[in-house]
Ligand code: SF4
């Protein structure tokens with residue numbers, strides 16, 4: 001049976017502004033059935049790396065917080081610390097970054113509680129007994145919460161093709177150990193012919209896993225945590241992943257983590273994807289490239305598979321923006337994410353999620 005995905009476009013008027021419309025979207029998606037009275041509700045979002053501006057605006061989080069409170073819940077904003085060294089790799093830096101990006105208490109009317117503690121080690125092991133993992137490691141505060149509202153910025157992603165509800169939940173809620181377990185297959189290799197020995201990747205690798213050997217970069221598989229930073233950094237595209245072997249495994253691992261996060265929260269989770277500022281890569285780098293398509297709207301659903309399928313479809317129905325990085329698949333109906341990441345078979349995550357019973361790729365789009 002198809003799942004329902006609720007959708008609002010960005011039209012607004014004196015009669016109803018976009019923030020009010022967002023409230024109506026959550027009402028239609030029946031947030032009040034997900035959040036019960038006195039629930040401690042985790043609102044999982046990405047606060048944006050310092051310098052990135054494509055993350056979901058704080059004023060929209062304020063509305064979501066208001067709606068959770070109206071349903072009787074007690075919301076807190078949360079994310080887990082990052083695997084790589086950046087402006088969100090421990091709680092003090094993470095909270096400082098969130099505040100600098102506008103998520104101050106007076107704005108959002110909810111506290112920020114980092115899900116996996118001071119240094120990313122506060123976690124709960126959740127037993128799932130699946131193909132890739134028997135146990136997954138989730139930020140403790142998210143496991144402790146009664147209900148979950150995932151608020152994702154829908155965009156491209158260098159390891160999963162796109163990032164939406166599954167990425168925000170499966171990877172985003174994992175503790176450092178959990179993130180490492182998912183990335184462990186992603187050890188990139190240097191194409192010696194393309195490497196000019198500039199050293200940019202060496203400077204940016206947080207794990208000191210790259211060294212110059214006879215003027216060519218070489219990655220130590222022992223030290224590498226598979227964060228993927230060097231792939232983005234290299235100006236000559238000399239660093240790449242063994243896509244055929246690694247991407248399917250990585251995607252399945254991420255989906256199993258999503259299953260772990262949602263365990264015990266059956267019927268207690270809602271997913272909201274903002275299909276706005278659809279940048280080609282994730283919000284983790286300290287910048288974001290121009291959007292690939294126009295701003296489309298916001299979707300909400302209790303089905304993480306259906307909402308991501310609907311979000312991909314809505315993006316792919318669009319014509320590419322003239323000044324974006326997209327060189328191929330620019331016409332409506334063409335796969336924009338495949339054009340940016342030709343080696344990533346993004347449907348794997350949706351198929352596997354369906355197989356694990358997380359939701360359905362079939363959906364009905366209900367326009368509000
Ligand atoms: S950034 Fe690229 S070209 Fe420069 S040393 Fe690293 S792999 Fe070689």
Ligand code: SF4
Nearest residue numbers: 205224225227228230
């Ligand atoms: S070698 Fe690349 S993928 Fe590995 S830890 Fe360093 S930056 Fe991350």
